[in-house]
Amino acid sequence: MQNITEFVHWFRSAAPYINGFRGKTFVVAFGGEVVSDGQFVGLAHDINLLSSLGVRLVLVHGARPQVEAQMKERGAEMRYVQGMRVTDELALASVKEAVGIVRVEIEALLSLGLANTPMAGSDIRVAAGNFVTAKPIGVLDGVDLQHTGEVRRIHAEAIQKRLEDGEIVLLSPIGYSPTGEIFNLTLEDVAVHTAAALSADKLVFLMDADGVTGAKNKLISTLTVAEAQKLTERKRKTQDDLTYYLPAAVQACRLGVKRAHLISRYRDGALLAELFTRDGVGTLITPTPLETIRAATIDDVGGILNLIEPLEREGTLVRRSRELLEMEVDRFLVLESDGMIMGCVALYPFPEEKAAEMACLAVQPEFRRRGFGDRLLEAAQSLARKKRMKELFVLTTRAEHWFEERGFVETAPEALPRRKQVLYNFQRRSKVLRKVI
Structure with missing residues (x-):
């Protein structure tokens, strides 16, 4: 019974996210390890x-472990410059083989519709194609990276059309040039x-760690872009x-993506837990x-x-009707988190007494x-100062x-502004x- 109650509570709390996410565009990125280690089975359900x-x-999807396995089979040398693979002809053959294997396995797992499984009744259609135009990186540190490239253009309109048709779009880490070359x-x-390019609402990376950690290896649940940039400098080592x-x-947030998430690939259901709970299980990065x-x-x-209704029922706050609240809503400040x-807090000035x-x-x-x-208190104080008030007062039965502890001093009701004394x-x-x- 306890588990059922917890599920109902969670499901109700997830309702705003469910309603808010409908029609939104999410990009989910994961390395080839998610497929090779068997974690994509659970991810496919989510x-x-x-x-x-x-x-x-x-x-x-990525394909690093699969590419390395193919290169070992071919006896190809693995060379890196500034962390990027040198992709010669033999390495490119390995890349094409590995990417094909990974893509087929992903499509197969997304096509499952077995009874008595989370995929029962699903009708997922997966679209893949030459949506990525690439260009060569060229020479780094005196080494020609050959078929190692970078994105030149994403064919967003073609992808959007597939998404509008209800398909899931699957992109591989290869791109094509107008001259017919293939790049890793x-x-x-x-x-x-x-x-x-899609102006996505979310970009999610699945990684080895739970997210970004700070002091004493504690998970940092949210970061602004500025804060994340500072940590990037430290993490380079x-x-x-x-x-x-x-x-x-x-980079994604600076290019206009609204939210970026870093979550663990090892935690089953991490994608759902990150998206449908207030605290999440990874690190959320936002522009602001x-x-x-x-x-x-x-x-x-x-x-x-x-x-306020639960606080009104227990007597902590005086009851306010919806009609009164609608009339006085301009007196309120609200603290909004992720929509x-x-x-909330309300401020009622008495100009005669400042x-x-x-x-x-x-x-x-x-x-x-x-x-x-504390943040709401500070905001109310700041607003009162802007209105040229000299004093702030509160009425409370329990707090x-x-x-x-925040500098208020108890006084008598007679010290209230006259209009407030009457009430x-x-x-x-x-x-x-x-x-x-």
Whole structure:
């Protein structure tokens, strides 16, 4: 029963994401290790689910381990310059063979429709083709990389047409030149330029680590592009795949991709957990801070009510009807995270006394230890100063210690502005705290 209750709670909390993702374009990129290590079986189930929810998907696969295996069989020498493979004729033959094998295996797994499996009833159609035009990198450090190339153009219109037809587009790390040459590309290069060309809503990289880690190896759940760029400089000394994927995520966001995610390929269901839970399981990189505080609009009334109604039921806040909230919504500031209202606060100025009441401060319970309350308090104080208020006061029945720790001092109801004194509820007996700002 507990598991059922938890599932229902999770499913309900995922509803805003399900509604928000319908019709959006996601690019999911993964190395050849995901296929060779058997992890694509679970990933195929999650891709099927996303597709059934109306997400437009482009998959970009790598083939490094498969290429290396083919080269060993052929006795070919593996040479690298600045981390890039020198692709001579023998290496190119290995690349074509390996990419073909990986692509066929991916298509086969996405075509499964067996009963009693997560793929039952699925009707996934996979589109592949020459969607990538490439050009040679040329000579680096005096070495000709030959058939190693980089993306010149992504044929976005052709890809969009396939997506509009309900197909999943599968891209390989090879590109073609107008002269008929074939080039070996990196999956990061293909993924970044594809996401940018499509103006994708999300670019997801599956990697060895859980995401980006900071002090004491703790996972960093969100980073701005600026923060990620600083970490990129530090990570260049390491040898893991983060050295490739983190700069690629930064580049994608700078090229207009709205969100980039770094998640573990080892964690079953990581793609779903990252996309459909508030905290995710990896690292999210965004062009601007994920949480923003802004003036509330009429469209935010429902989100504010969801926040304050539980606090009203327990008596922490005075009840406000929807009609009253709609009339006073211009008094509210909201803290928005990833399109959802996570906190709110209201400010009621009393210009005659140069004082303002801060009211209805509320934060989603699971986010109360993240400093959201402090950020809303600071925003309310800043707004009060802009309105030339000299003093901020609050009425509270349960949070007097929280406010005292932030510089508020308890005072008598008689110290309230006159118009507020008339409205003071002596049965509720709220404590009055004030702060000079």
